[in-house]
Amino acid sequence: MREPVTAWVGLGANLGEPVPALQRALQGIAQLPHTRVLRCSRFYGSAPVDAGGPDYVNAVAAVETRLDACALLAALQTLENEAGRERPYRNAPRTLDLDLLLYGDARIDSPRLTVPHPRMLERAFVLQPLAEIAPERVSAQALAAVAGQRIAPLPPASSPS
Structure with a gap:
């Protein structure tokens, strides 16, 4: 069996009931x-980036896994599908979005998966929650670059305990 790896997963939703959707995803x-x-991380409310629709609820989770990166991605996509995820067009509003942001220190560039996630440094809704739970993974410069994007922690009752 392979050694465990720490991976970071971005969670988001803006259709249906986003907070319960993220709680079920966890x-x-x-x-x-x-x-x-x-x-x-705490749950955050954020404005859509390069997309329309209602505000999102976002979080980032650190997971320890023995699954390889592609198997973890497949499992995350299964959870999205079980939550009713549809993909009518790029960046469409969604009931659940689970992104594999980082997989240890691996760099993966395949047709199926790119790690680190190719747009994570452009998105406050990824960097802010990631910085909360893994500050060593997010530079001050990266946070400053997305400072103009609207994001705010949700009340504690909305976040995971």
Whole structure:
């Protein structure tokens, strides 16, 4: 069996009931084989970036997994599909979005997966929650570059406990 790797997963939703959707997604991730959730950021409300629709609820979770990156991505996409995710067009509003942001220190560039996530440095809704749980992974310059994007922590009752 492979050694465990810490991966960071971005969670987001802006259709249906986003907070319960993210809470269910965290439970689903925790139930994946050879995977456990180490910690999760608070939930944040954020304006859509390069998309329309209602505001998003976002978070980032650190997970320890023995799944390889492609298997983890496939499992995350299964959770999205189970949550009713549809992909009518790029950046469409969604019931659940799970992005594999980082997989240890791996650099992966394949037709199926790119890690680090290719647009994570352009998005406050990724960098702010990631900086909360893994400050060593986010530079001050990266946070400054997205400072103009609207994002705010949701009240504690909305976030994971």
